Amino acid sequence: MYKKLLLYFFVLCSTIASAQTTIIDSIISGGIYRNYRIYIPAAYTGTSARPLIFDLHGYTSSALYEQAYSNFMPIADTANLIMVYPNGTLSGGQPYWNAGFGGTVNDVAFISDLIDTLFTQYNIDHDMVFSCGMSNGGYMSHTLACELNNRIAAIASVTGSMSTLQQLTCVPNRPVPVMQISGDADGTVVYGGGSGSMGIDALVTYWVTNNNCNTSATFSTLPNISLIDGCTAEHYVYNSGDLGSTVEKYKIIGGGHTWPGSPYIIGVTNKDFSASEKIWLFFRKYKLNQFVGLNESENVNSINLFPNPATSAVSIDGENISLVMIYDVNGKLIVKSTQKQIDISTLSKGVYSVVIVSEKNRSVKKLLKM
Helix, strand or coil: CHHHHHHHHHHHHHHHHCCCEEEEEEEEECEEEEEEEECCCCCCCCCCEEEEEEEEEHHHHHHHHHHHHHCHHHHHHHHCCCEEEEEEEEEEEEECCCCCCCCCCCCCHHHHHHHHHHHCCCCCCEEEEEEEEEHHHHHHHHHHHHHHCCCCCEEECCCCEEHHHHHHHCCCCCCEEEEEECCCCCCCCCCCEEEEECCCCHHHHHHHHHCCCCCCCCEEEEECCCCCCCEEEEEEEEECCHHHCEEEEEEEEEECCCCCCCCCCCCCCCCCCHHHHHHHHHHCCCCHHHHHHCCCCCCCCHHHHECCCCCCCCEECCCEEEEEEECCCCCCEEEEECCCCCEECCHHHHHHHEEHHHHCCEEEEEECCC
């Protein structure tokens, strides 16, 4: 499917490249060079913490294509939120996400490392970090809901699912708000399941059960605004989950393996609503601290970094400190330690960001090396 996007390559390149707020950057994670695109809205000034959304591409696709295909940019401009489009690694010569499919690449660790880096570079609301994705990127978002829900507040999947094997190992340990958008005529990720993937109704039931939501959904049919798109849309909302969580499903009757509302038609694409708009309206209702208890920036006064400025060593004073990471101004991880006393004598003079992880808290502090 994504091969057809090659037809739009030159258009996309000229359109996205002209947006000065799209930045291409990279980090090293798990010993692998990983790159990503980040879209910063014009309204962003850094004076207030802003939400962050990961948008993960599908199998054989890329960050460039996903940025254009989902078209979150107008929403990001209006809501003043930051969009991040990472690239997966190659499997069989094609880009993909290791959403429990096997292999040695740890994409959960990559997303976590990328969050650490972005926290040091931008003023991000630690309680409003979300993930969505198309197809394989939807699978990966479900994986993050299972394995990184201490950092990801809520997820959305468009035409993705969860493997039946991962279902057996997924232990979220908290309610996770989930939105699922799928077409019942999807020939790639079949709505009824199969080939090792959960059916969409079974997937939604899994999260409804996990969140302890009402098992009966509030149902509505979306207005059939487009009479020529070849499909219609139904909306199911499972309310009253633990800690205010919900699960939502958009079922596209006659819809294919496509992103509703996308400006690029590469199959039966619903034009009655914008998936990107619905995803943001869903995400903005939730904050991580309503599910895990502590805001990552809360209780920062209970963790002390001293001396600061420092010359040769720095100490961390706080309870249950499990990890300390020091980043330079470019977001490169310089030091990673489980100790409360860290040798910084070999570091160059300058300003560093120190991420301190405890049992229930994650704080970021500035360190001046003299």
